[in-house]
Amino acid sequence: MTERDKVFAGSIPKSYDTLMVPLIFETYAADMAELVAASSPDSVLETAAGSGVVTRALAPKLPAGARYVVTDLSQPMLDYAATRQGSDSRIEWRRADALALPFEDASFEVVCCQFGAMFFPNRVVGYAEARRMLRPGGRFVFSVWDRIEENAFADHVTHAVATLFPHDPPGFLARTPHGYHDIALIRDDLRRAGFADIEIETREKVSCAPSARDAATAYCLGTPLRNEIEERDAALLQLAVDRATEAIASHHGEGAVTGKIQAHVIVAAR
Structure with missing residues (x-):
């Protein structure tokens, strides 16, 4: 992962939320909400x-x-999230590094993290911090994407955009969101962080978009893939969306499109 992989700023937070969230994140968010709320923490x-x-x-x-x-x-992502949430006195919004959390030991019953662990520079440290936050018997609930080949639209977009930069193809999607998918490695990292009770379930779902262009725009403009394209040649951003649109349409047809998405959902108990 590069430092640019973590830059969700400028127009990306809004594009991410309006384009990427309904495309691939909402369905897994519903699952995570059910898992976390099951124990009435x-x-x-x-x-x-x-x-x-x-x-x-x-x-x-x-x-x-x-x-x-x-x-x-x-902070830009957090600010955007707060504006979407509305008033809720139970929620405290706080900028914080998951690898150095500013809270006392054993402060929470549940720690949750949806599709964030792939961005941790040191996952063992991040998991150890999550464990430190938990009370005895508490749960760390998180998810990571499976390999990119199991996630149709992301795979198509990556190959399509690479045709514009054959000598230096943007690798964000394969490198970071889909770069931490080995279940054995995930278990090992959690054990090294102190967790022993670990459950991992691979869940396949369907990603839906009103059109191939909507899906392509989501990936090209709503993720740090945009940063990679603009670093190489900002004038080719629209062409990148066009190429990605063509690739998705060639596999999934015209009009509304659906594609496979797949992720690992992990519950580790303290």
Whole structure:
């Protein structure tokens, strides 16, 4: 992962939330909200919250007196998430690094993180921090994407954009969002962080978009892939969207499109 992989700023937060969230994140957010809320926790810490898709799904399911702390490393993403959430006195918004959390030990019943661990520079440290936050018996609930070949639109977009830069193809999607998919490695990292009770389930879902162009635009403009394209040649950004659109349409047809998405959902108990 490069430092640019973590830059969710400028127009990306809004594009991410309006384009990427309904495309691939909402369906998994509903699952995570169910998992986290199942134990009726009185305190939840969310890390790498992004534009707040899990927050919006989870907050209505938590007890009235619950404490819910929502964090992200990116202040622009956190600010955007807060504007989408509306008033909720239970929620505390806090910029925080998941690898150096500014809270006391054993402060929460549940720590959750949807599709954030792939961005951790040191995942063992991040998992150890999550464990430090948990009370005895508490749960760390998180998800990561499976390999890019199991995620149709991301794979098509990556190959299509690469044709514009054959000598230096942008690799963000394969490198970072889909670069941490080895279940054995995930288990090993969690054990090294101190977790012993680990459950991992691979969940396949369907990604839907009104058109191939909508899906292509989401990936090219709503993720740090945009940064990679603009670094190489900003004038080719629209052409990148066009190429990605053509690739998705060639595999999934004209009009509304659907494609496979797949992720690992992990629950580790303290």
